[in-house]
Amino acid sequence: MTAAPTTTDGVLVDRYGRVARDLRVSLTDKCNLRCTYCMPAEGLPWLAGPQLLDDDEIVRLIRVAVHRLGVTEVRFTGGEPLIRPGLARIVGAVAALEPRPRISLTTNGIGLDRLAPTLRAAGLDRVNVSLDTLDPARFAALTRRDRHADVLAGMAGAAAAGLAPVKLNAVLMRGVNDDEAPALLRFALAHGYELRFIEQMPLDAQHGWDRSTMVVADEILAALRAEFTLTADPGERGAAPAETWLVDGGPARVGVIASVTRPFCGDCDRTRLTADGQVRNCLFATEESDLRAALRAGADDEELARRWRAAMWGKRAGHGIDDPTFLQPARPMSAIGG
Numbered sequence: 001m002t003a004a005p006t007t008t009d010g011v012l013v014d015r016y017g018r019v020a021r022d023l024r025v026s027l028t029d030k031c032n033l034r035c036t037y038c039m040p041a042e043g044l045p046w047l048a049g050p051q052l053l054d055d056d057e058i059v060r061l062i063r064v065a066v067h068r069l070g071v072t073e074v075r076f077t078g079g080e081p082l083i084r085p086g087l088a089r090i091v092g093a094v095a096a097l098e099p100r101p102r103i104s105l106t107t108n109g110i111g112l113d114r115l116a117p118t119l120r121a122a123g124l125d126r127v128n129v130s131l132d133t134l135d136p137a138r139f140a141a142l143t144r145r146d147r148h149a150d151v152l153a154g155m156a157g158a159a160a161a162g163l164a165p166v167k168l169n170a171v172l173m174r175g176v177n178d179d180e181a182p183a184l185l186r187f188a189l190a191h192g193y194e195l196r197f198i199e200q201m202p203l204d205a206q207h208g209w210d211r212s213t214m215v216v217a218d219e220i221l222a223a224l225r226a227e228f229t230l231t232a233d234p235g236e237r238g239a240a241p242a243e244t245w246l247v248d249g250g251p252a253r254v255g256v257i258a259s260v261t262r263p264f265c266g267d268c269d270r271t272r273l274t275a276d277g278q279v280r281n282c283l284f285a286t287e288e289s290d291l292r293a294a295l296r297a298g299a300d301d302e303e304l305a306r307r308w309r310a311a312m313w314g315k316r317a318g319h320g321i322d323d324p325t326f327l328q329p330a331r332p333m334s335a336i337g338g
């Protein structure tokens, strides 16, 4: 076991020796879709304006993470990050940090065709766009909004703006879109996008997740192998959540993020900041650490860094979804930042 951190330790290390270098920042808990596995039709009680970090507060906390805590990768998410008005300004400020972190964005893609050139110019490196189905009617049922064409346009716009490689995230749900794995891969290959399937996790606001019916990695891989040859990717996986395979000999790849059936907690290098300034050491953490209160009370950068380190030190060894004692976190994925 590693010794407890002191105020002069630089990095975000936990008691199991894992070092967090990848920061996920939620820019808003709001969204313009209502994916059934994520939030209810009526939406959620959104954070009120004063609860949200403003743009300068967000940039300050990211600066602390990069300058004092060894963060090298910043991923913006939400909710839907593209609906945050200051997004390009925030990206620009983060891209100006020294050393410059890699900057990416996870989005549902709506409006990305219009925003991609501005975000690219501001310093955004890459995007992950969520697409669960190729069928517009299914998309409308799954997201409760008729915006399929906007998402496809968003992906194309991202690729055209040089936000490469465009990665696609797909969640398969039993009886909804679980027959689409090969078709989604065909689509991704045809467009030069890199597809990753994500196992559905117990992070929905409605608590509708069911372990016994979820679509698992083995099933997704079997469906893909009916049409494609998948071979182990010789590349280093490192702390990446996706396990990847070469498709038909490569160089195209497909990935599966099997958080539930093949957990990768032992290699996790992530730390999270919510839109209201709470540090979370895990998606599944049941405790948060309030950096917004400290920041607004006048804490200096080193004090913020100290609190962040202390929050990460307490990270649990694993998410424990399969433990009988598992408790779903109080906040849903859309409020934590997926």
Ligand code: SAM
Residues within 6 Å of the ligand: 031, 037, 038, 077, 078, 079, 080, 081, 106, 107, 108, 128, 129, 130, 169, 170, 171, 198, 199, 200, 201, 202, 203, 204, 333, 334, 337, 338
């Ligand atoms: N709105 C953006 C989007 O949809 O990409 C960013 C936030 S969303 C919470 C991030 C990713 O989490 C999406 O790819 C989404 O499909 C995925 N997601 C949401 N709820 C999930 C759940 N319960 N289990 C697994 N993935 C989930």
Ligand code: SF4
Residues within 6 Å of the ligand: 031, 032, 033, 034, 035, 038, 039, 078, 079, 080, 108, 130, 334
């Ligand atoms: Fe919105 Fe993303 Fe949740 Fe869908 S998964 S409702 S797009 S936050």
